[in-house]
Amino acid sequence: xxxxxxxxxxxxxxxxxxxxxxxxxxxxxxxxxxxxxxxxxxxxxxxxxxxxxxxxxxxxxxxxxxxxxxxxxxxxxxxxxxxxxxxxxxxxxxxxxxxxxxxxxxxxxxxxxxxxxxxxxxxxxxxxxxxxxxxxxxxxxxxxxxxxxxxxxxxxxxxxxxxxxxxxxxxxxxxxxxxxxxxxxxxxxxxxxxxxxxxxxxxxxxxxxxxxxxxxxxxxxxx
Numbered sequence: 001x002x003x004x005x006x007x008x009x010x011x012x013x014x015x016x017x018x019x020x021x022x023x024x025x026x027x028x029x030x031x032x033x034x035x036x037x038x039x040x041x042x043x044x045x046x047x048x049x050x051x052x053x054x055x056x057x058x059x060x061x062x063x064x065x066x067x068x069x070x071x072x073x074x075x076x077x078x079x080x081x082x083x084x085x086x087x088x089x090x091x092x093x094x095x096x097x098x099x100x101x102x103x104x105x106x107x108x109x110x111x112x113x114x115x116x117x118x119x120x121x122x123x124x125x126x127x128x129x130x131x132x133x134x135x136x137x138x139x140x141x142x143x144x145x146x147x148x149x150x151x152x153x154x155x156x157x158x159x160x161x162x163x164x165x166x167x168x169x170x171x172x173x174x175x176x177x178x179x180x181x182x183x184x185x186x187x188x189x190x191x192x193x194x195x196x197x198x199x200x201x202x203x204x205x206x207x208x209x210x211x212x213x214x215x216x217x218x219x220x221x222x223x
Contacts, residue, residue, distance in 0.1 A: 160212055
């Protein structure tokens with residue numbers, strides 16, 4: 001047996017003992033699938049614990065120890081990427097890139113408007129950029145309605161993608177990981193088409209893809 005059912009969900013076991021967070025919070029997952037996946041991360045761990053090997057454990061630890069007692073902080077992180085959303089900042093030149101941004105990003109802004117009742121402002125000059133506060137208020141309400149694991153995922157996704165819109169679309173299943181990654185890196189991918197992909201961009205893209213893959217696994221296991 002790798003997990004036990006407890007009040008509020010499922011608790012993974014390690015060496016036949018119920019797992020806890022770094023500050024001693026019972027590591028209770030909302031789904032059995034997530035608890036089992038966390039237990040599986042620890043099967044081959046002996047002495048040295050590498051954080052990179054236990055991403056699901058890390059996400060749940062953070063949700064319970066940091067997001068649960070202070071949801072406003074995670075919400076503020078999410079909203080910071082609504083104020084400076086990648087999808088709302090457009091380049092005036094080159095025109096081909098501006099056209100592609102409109103074609104690729106506007107459908108997501110249409111979707112967001114259908115979700116919250118307000119459409120974000122779009123800018124071509126980041127100086128003095130100030131997002132519609134009705135949009136911010138609506139997104140804040142959505143964020144605070146989530147439980148700590150989902151709120152953590154929303155805030156993390158917004159940080160990785162540079163976009164509150166893409167993060168919410170990812171969490172709600174409007175986009176998959178590959179689609180969200182491509183839209184978040186639209187300008188970089190456009191430049192690569194013109195001039196080739198620099199090594200540092202390839203490394204950044206691969207690192208981001210790995211982090212998003214782990215985050216999307218966490219989101220899927222919350223279902």
